[in-house]
Structures are given as structure tokens and as C-alpha cells.
Amino acid sequence: xxxxxxxxxxxxxxxxxxIRAFEAxxxxxxxxxxxxxxxxxxxxxxxxxxxxxxALADRDYVLSTHRGHGHCIARGAxxxxxxxxxxxxxxxxxxxxxxxxxxxxLSKGNLGANGIVGANVPLGVGAALGAxxxxxxxxxxxxxxxxxxxxxxFFEALNLAAVWSLPALIVIxxxxxxxxxxxxxxxxxxxxxKRGIGLGVxxxxxxxxxxxEVYEHARExxxxxxxxxxxxxxxxxxxxHGGHHVNDPGLYMPKDRIEYYRANDPVTIGRDYLxxxxxxxxxxxRSIEAxxxxxxxxxxxxxxxxxxxxxxxxxALIEGY
Amino acid sequence: MVAIATEIPTACRxxxxxxxxxxxLREEMRRDPKVxxxxxxxxxxxxxxxxxxxxxxxxxxxxxLDTPIxxxxxxxxxxxxxxxxxxxxxxxxxxxxxxxxxxxxVNQAAKYHLMTxxxxxxxxxxxxxxxxxxxxxxxxxxxxxxxxxxxxxxxLAMPSTxxxxxxxxxxxxxxxxxxxxxxHKSLYMSKGEVPEGEYLIEFGQAEVKRxxxxxxxxxxxxxxxxxMSAAEKLSAEGIEVEVVDPRTLVPLDAERLIQSVRxxxxxxxxxxxxxxxxxxxxxxxxxxxxxxxxxxxxxxxIAGRVTPIPFTLTLEQACMPQEDDIVAAVKRTLGRE
Numbered sequence: 001x002x003x004x005x006x007x008x009x010x011x012x013x014x015x016x017x018x019i020r021a022f023e024a025x026x027x028x029x030x031x032x033x034x035x036x037x038x039x040x041x042x043x044x045x046x047x048x049x050x051x052x053x054x055a056l057a058d059r060d061y062v063l064s065t066h067r068g069h070g071h072c073i074a075r076g077a078x079x080x081x082x083x084x085x086x087x088x089x090x091x092x093x094x095x096x097x098x099x100x101x102x103x104x105x106l107s108k109g110n111l112g113a114n115g116i117v118g119a120n121v122p123l124g125v126g127a128a129l130g131a132x133x134x135x136x137x138x139x140x141x142x143x144x145x146x147x148x149x150x151x152x153x154f155f156e157a158l159n160l161a162a163v164w165s166l167p168a169l170i171v172i173x174x175x176x177x178x179x180x181x182x183x184x185x186x187x188x189x190x191x192x193x194k195r196g197i198g199l200g201v202x203x204x205x206x207x208x209x210x211x212x213e214v215y216e217h218a219r220e221x222x223x224x225x226x227x228x229x230x231x232x233x234x235x236x237x238x239x240x241h242g243g244h245h246v247n248d249p250g251l252y253m254p255k256d257r258i259e260y261y262r263a264n265d266p267v268t269i270g271r272d273y274l275x276x277x278x279x280x281x282x283x284x285x286r287s288i289e290a291x292x293x294x295x296x297x298x299x300x301x302x303x304x305x306x307x308x309x310x311x312x313x314x315x316a317l318i319e320g321y
Numbered sequence: 322m323v324a325i326a327t328e329i330p331t332a333c334r335x336x337x338x339x340x341x342x343x344x345x346l347r348e349e350m351r352r353d354p355k356v357x358x359x360x361x362x363x364x365x366x367x368x369x370x371x372x373x374x375x376x377x378x379x380x381x382x383x384x385x386l387d388t389p390i391x392x393x394x395x396x397x398x399x400x401x402x403x404x405x406x407x408x409x410x411x412x413x414x415x416x417x418x419x420x421x422x423x424x425x426x427v428n429q430a431a432k433y434h435l436m437t438x439x440x441x442x443x444x445x446x447x448x449x450x451x452x453x454x455x456x457x458x459x460x461x462x463x464x465x466x467x468x469x470x471x472x473x474x475x476x477l478a479m480p481s482t483x484x485x486x487x488x489x490x491x492x493x494x495x496x497x498x499x500x501x502x503x504x505h506k507s508l509y510m511s512k513g514e515v516p517e518g519e520y521l522i523e524f525g526q527a528e529v530k531r532x533x534x535x536x537x538x539x540x541x542x543x544x545x546x547x548x549m550s551a552a553e554k555l556s557a558e559g560i561e562v563e564v565v566d567p568r569t570l571v572p573l574d575a576e577r578l579i580q581s582v583r584x585x586x587x588x589x590x591x592x593x594x595x596x597x598x599x600x601x602x603x604x605x606x607x608x609x610x611x612x613x614x615x616x617x618x619x620x621x622x623i624a625g626r627v628t629p630i631p632f633t634l635t636l637e638q639a640c641m642p643q644e645d646d647i648v649a650a651v652k653r654t655l656g657r658e
Contacts, residue, residue: 061405095438102436111404112437116428122394123429126401126409133357133383133407140401153424156394163389309438317439320498320572321473 002216009270009278010288012050012211016270018292019046019070022079025296026069026086030246034304035086039100042070044209044241047266048173049074051214052141052234055222061109061131061140063124065173066101068113071143075108079299089306096309097317109138117178118144118151121170125157128166128231139225141169147178149192155199158233162201167225169218170196172235173208179244180252196233208236209266212273238266333514341483341515342372342448342504345490346410348519350380353408356494359386359395360412360448369414370450370509396422396447400430400499403445408494416451416465416503423468430499431474442497446490450504452543452593453630453641457506462630462637464542464594469501470570470603476500476524477571481545483513485568488522496524505543525572529581533561536587536651539578539604541567544591544642551647562589562651570600578604579611586617587654591642596624618654623647 023041030039042049045067053062053074064071072082077093085092085103092098093105104112111127114120124142131138148154149172161168172192176183183190196203202224206217214236221232239261243250250258274280309317336344350356357380358364358373364387367374377385388395392413399409413419419426430443453462469477476498480486486504493500530545531552540548545566552562565581567574582588588608590601605620626640652658 063401093438094436094440097438098436104437104441106437106440111401112433112441114429116424119397119424119429122397122425123401123404125394126398126403127405128401129398130402130405130407133402134355153393153397156389156391157397159389160391160394160398164386318435318473321435 006278015050039246040067047211052218055218061127063120064113080302083299083303090309091306118148122157128168146174161231165230168231193235203233208238332517339509341487345487357384392421397425410446413449458632459629479542527574527577531564533563537581540591589621621650
């Protein structure tokens with residue numbers, strides 16, 4: 001195990017915990033009717049966004065998914081503007097017009113979540129192409145899923161990234177369910193990283209619940225991209241803690257599987273790293289958690305007190321459509 | 322919106338539609354390093370219709386990219402590059418193949434501005450070509466502008482002349498919104514006067530291609546030359562029609578069309594696309610609403626037959642609006658059948 005500073009481990013844990021707490025708060029706001037529409041919690045997958053984004057520079061691009069709150073937070077988004085977006089308020093990242101499934105934070109290189117599974121892979125490859133054509137040292141990271149990896153554009157876009165040697169890191173968050181369809185019913189080859197090998201892409205399978213394992217592989221992948229050695233495919237194996245979205249109880253998910261992955265919980269693993277490798281005390285860890293909770297409370301209050309975009313402002317925005 | 326030099330220089334030369342498009346691409350690539358091209362066979366081969374000929378030699382393989390036959394992903398990649406500030410011009414060889422790229426065009430590019438609350442832009446041009454007349458059968462002959470016309474967030478240009486093709490393509494590249502730029506396979510070799518020097522044509526500016534007092538014929542793309550020759554025939558019989566070309570369907574210069582109809586009191590809309598759910602129907606509804614009291618006859622629509630295009634030469638022609646159909650429709654509006 002490499003040597004990690006306490007600060008770095010604390011930063012990782014803070015992000016893991018923020019995502020976990022954000023989703024729990026989001027579900028509460030949803031139950032209260034304050035968040036409407038779809039809400040896909042990232043709960044159980046926190047180590048992937050956290051580990052990958054810790055390996056990125058501010059200038060890099062990220063393409064997110066419908067289950068995208070974790071990516072947004074791991075890129076350092078402002079929680080006030082995030083909650084405001086989920087509540088559909090004009091102070092949100094997308095002025096309330098995008099919502100959970102389209103949240104984007106262009107100021108942090110987060111080019112957006114996407115409601116179309118798989119569709120963000122070509123977009124991310126294009127962002128890498130743009131960076132390469134401009135001669136800029138930027139890597140483009142696409143988060144997709146086992147569902148996305150069965151979509152045609154996943155293969156096409158990975159092929160493009162390979163043949164053009166683009167600085168693109170494609171991360172398959174293999175949570176083993178496409179909505180409710182288990183992976184073995186959707187594909188014969190369930191080791192999804194192998195798809196990259198057939199296209200000449202450096203490809204690896206990793207434990208998606210271990211934030212340091214994710215970080216180490218992402219760091220190597222990003223370095224490889226920066227050296228101009230072409231794209232990398234990482235398959236991060238994980239599991240959702242619940243159904244596809246907030247109103248799906250996930251009854252099709254076997255109890256023993258959920259128990260197994262809860263016993264290997266990414267937030268707990270991150271907490272243990274901070275304590276064991278970083279030497280943080282319980283008290284220090286508790287103070288990180290308390291700070292996150294305060295920030296989140298402030299964010300909710302800010303969002304609740306924010307107005308929605310007026311019809312007039314909306315009409316001005318869509319002028320010419 | 323870009324600044325538009327509306328003054329068109331007067332000195333002209335005659336060139337082909339495809340040469341005018343080539344010149345537009347070349348000028349814009351010289352002007353702005355963010356403009357780059359991608360598509361099937363556009364680099365080494367110079368494009369199936371030779372629109373990109375010679376551009377690889379001038380701009381190199383980084384800015385003129387040959388792609389795999391994978392429309393969904395190379396169009397998606399262009400959208401992604403545009404999101405980061407590039408100005409890609411995608412060539413989709415046939416509009417029929419654009420159906421493979423509907424997700425990046427419709428779900429991604431067209432919606433990005435709204436979904437990001439007005440922050441994100443997609444300055445993308447999708448050049449493609451459609452239309453029948455080449456015995457290319459059902460999957461290479463469609464006129465599909467209505468599909469894109471229907472989608473909020475896309476601009477749509479369909480030039481009929483070399484001059485319009487050049488001026489509109491240059492503007493399309495400079496716009497910050499996604500533009501669907503539909504050329505017509507039967508127009509690439511057509512010739513026309515193109516002004517010397519730099520000029521742009523603003524979107525949403527219809528042009529009267531031939532002035533007249535008796536009836537207004539509205540047409541775009543390859544239907545414009547057909548309407549011009551129908552107008553010649555009618556003129557020999559003492560009927561003077563005004564041929565108006567909207568040039569861009571989104572935005573549509575409804576004001577200019579209505580102005581003409583109010584003058585002539587008769588409207589004939591000619592589209593190559595099948596009649597059902599077409600752009601002509603929408604224009605007809607605008608005209609009946611905005612010029613109802615001026616109309617002396619029902620608005621006529623001459624459109625393609627509602628069928629996939631057959632390979633058979635005679636039957637292919639029978640599916641497309643012909644000069645005689647246009648002449649007859651004009652006469653119907655004048656009660657001179």
C-alpha cells in the first residue's frame with residue numbers, strides 16, 4: 001500500500017460521506033414532495049466517483065449519468081446549487097431546467113448527467129477529441145454502466161477513442177443491474193472490461209467499492225492518457241444499495257447479495273482507511289461528518305428559499321428554438 | 322448571434338454548388354482553427370460528392386477526419402467536441418443515415434442549451450444530403466427535413482443555389498446552435514453566380530427568386546429550380562408567379578412569405594418530401610392564419626407521394642413533384658384549369 005497523507009484520506013472520506021449523506025437527504029426531500037420526477041441514488045457506488053475524480057485535474061472533463069449526483073459532488077460541486085437544481089429552482093446549476101438527470105457543472109468540467117444510457121460515451125470521446133485538437137492537456141472521463149456497455153454506441157465510441165488515440169478514460173460502473181435486469185441476462189460475457197481488449201484498449205477490472213483501489217487505477221489510467229497513449233477502460237464492480245430509483249424497492253435483488261455488498265460498503269472502507277492509514281481519531285472523523293451535515297442543511301435551506309425561474313425568463317431563454 | 326455582413330459584393334463568378342460549399346468550408350477553416358471536419362470518406366477521397374476535395378491537403382488529417390462507418394458515435398463525438406468549444410462540421414453521407422445519429426442530434430445537441438439552463442452551447446453543423454432522382458432507391462433518396470424541423474433547438478437550412486449554399490454554410494458554422502444543413506444530391510453539379518469575396522447569408526431570410534403578381538410559389542432545395550422552370554412556362558401563358566425560397570426552414574421567414582401571399586392572394590407550396598406531416602403543411606397553416614382574408618383560393622400543396630422511393634426510374638419520377646404538377650396547381654388557384 002502506497003503512502004497516503006492524512007489530508008488526502010480525509011478528503012476522500014469527506015467526498016464519500018458527502019455523497020452518502022446527500023443521497024439520504026435527497027430521498028427525504030423526495031418523500032416530502034420537494035423533489036419531483038426521477039431520482040437515482042448513487043448509494044453504494046460512492047468509491048467510484050470519489051476515487052476517479054481524486055485522480056483528475058481541475059481542467060479535465062467528466063461526462064456523468066442519470067445516476068450522477070456522486071460524480072457532480074466528487075468534482076467539487078457547490079451543494080447549494082445542486083440541491084437547488086434538484087428542487088427545480090433558478091439558483092440551481094441549470095436554473096432548475098435540467099433537474100437530477102441533467103445536472104451539469106460546466107465550471108468544474110462536468111459536462112453533464114445524461115438521461116440516455118450509453119449516449120454519453122461518444123460525447124466524452126468527443127470532448128477528448130476537442131482537447132486533443134486544441135493541443136490542451138485534458139483528459140475526458142466518461143462514467144457509464146453495465147447497462148451502457150450493452151448499448152451500440154459504447155462499442156463505436158470506444159473504437160473511435162482507440163483508433164484516434166484519444167485521452168479518454170471510460171469507467172464502467174458495473175452495479176450488475178440495468179434497471180431491473182441482472183447482468184447475466186443481458187450479456188453472456190459479464191466481465192465487461194474484456195470488451196475493450198477486443199478493440200485494442202488498455203482494460204482492467206477493479207473493485208469499485210474500494211476507494212484507494214479505484215484511485216490507484218484511475219491515476220495510472222489518467223497518466224497514460226496524458227502521455228498520449230490512448231484510452232483506458234476501467235470496469236469497477238459494485239452494487240446498488242437499493243432499487244433503480246427512489247420508488248423502486250429493488251425486490252428483484254437477492255438479499256444475500258445486498259448484504260454482501262453492504263458488508264463491503266465503500267463509505268465504511270474509506271472511513272477505515274482514514275482511521276487505520278491516516279491515524280484519524282473517531283472524534284476527527286465525526287467532525288468531518290458534522291461539517292458535511294451542516295453544509296447539507298445550509299444547502300437545503302438555500303434551495304428551499306430560492307425562487308423558480310419566471311415564465312418570462314424561460315421564454316427569453318428559449319427564444320429562437 | 323454573429324455579426325452578419327448583409328452587403329453582398331457585386332462582382333460574381335459562376336461555380337458549382339459543391340464548389341461553393343467547398344469554398345465556404347475552406348474560408349471558415351482558415352478563419353477559425355476551431356472548425357474541423359469529420360465524416361465518412363471526406364479526407365483522402367474528398368467526399369462522395371467532392372464537397373471536401375482538397376481540404377485534407379490544406380488543413381491536414383487533424384482537421385479533416387475520416388471516420389469509421391459509425392454515424393451515431395462520430396456525430397456524438399462531434400457534439401461532445403462542440404460542448405468543449407470546437408466548431409465541428411460533420412458530414413453524414415446520406416440523410417437516410419442520419420437516422421442512426423438521432424440520439425446525439427435530437428436528445429443531446431438540440432437539448433443541451435436548455436438542459437444546462439442556457440450555459441452550455443453546441444456549435445455543431447451536420448451537413449448531409451437528401452432527395453430522390455438518382456435511382457438510389459428507398460434507403461438513399463429520402464427527404465427528411467420534417468423530422469428535424471419538428472425538433473426545438475435545431476436550426477435547419479436547405480439551400481437551393483451555389484450562392485445560398487456558400488453564404489448559409491458560413492453562417493451555420495459561426496452560429497452557436499446546432500444546425501442541420503441539408504444539401505440535395507441533384508444540386509451538387511448545378512451552377513450559379515457566387516459573389517467574389519467574403520459574404521454571409523443570415524438565417525431566417527427568405528429570398529424572392531423570381532418576382533411575380535399572380536401567385537406565390539414557395540419552395541426550397543431542389544424544388545426551387547423546378548418551380549423556376551414552371552414559372553417560365555406559366556409566364557409564356559401570361560401568368561407571372563412569384564417564387565419565394567425560405568432558404569432556412571428554422572428559423573422560417575414567415576413574414577416574407579405572408580407578405581408575398583398578401584400581394585398575390587394565392588399560395589402554392591412545393592416540397593419533395595412526402596406530404597404527410599411535412600413542412601409544407603405547417604407553412605400552409607401559417608398562411609391560412611396570417612393571410613386568411615387575402616386568399617382568393619385554397620392553399621395548394623404539391624408534395625412527394627406517400628411511399629418509400631422505388632428504384633424504377635419512371636416510378637421514382639412519379640413519386641416526385643414535376644413541373645406539370647406545379648403549373649397545374651398554379652392554374653387551379655387562378656381558376657384557369
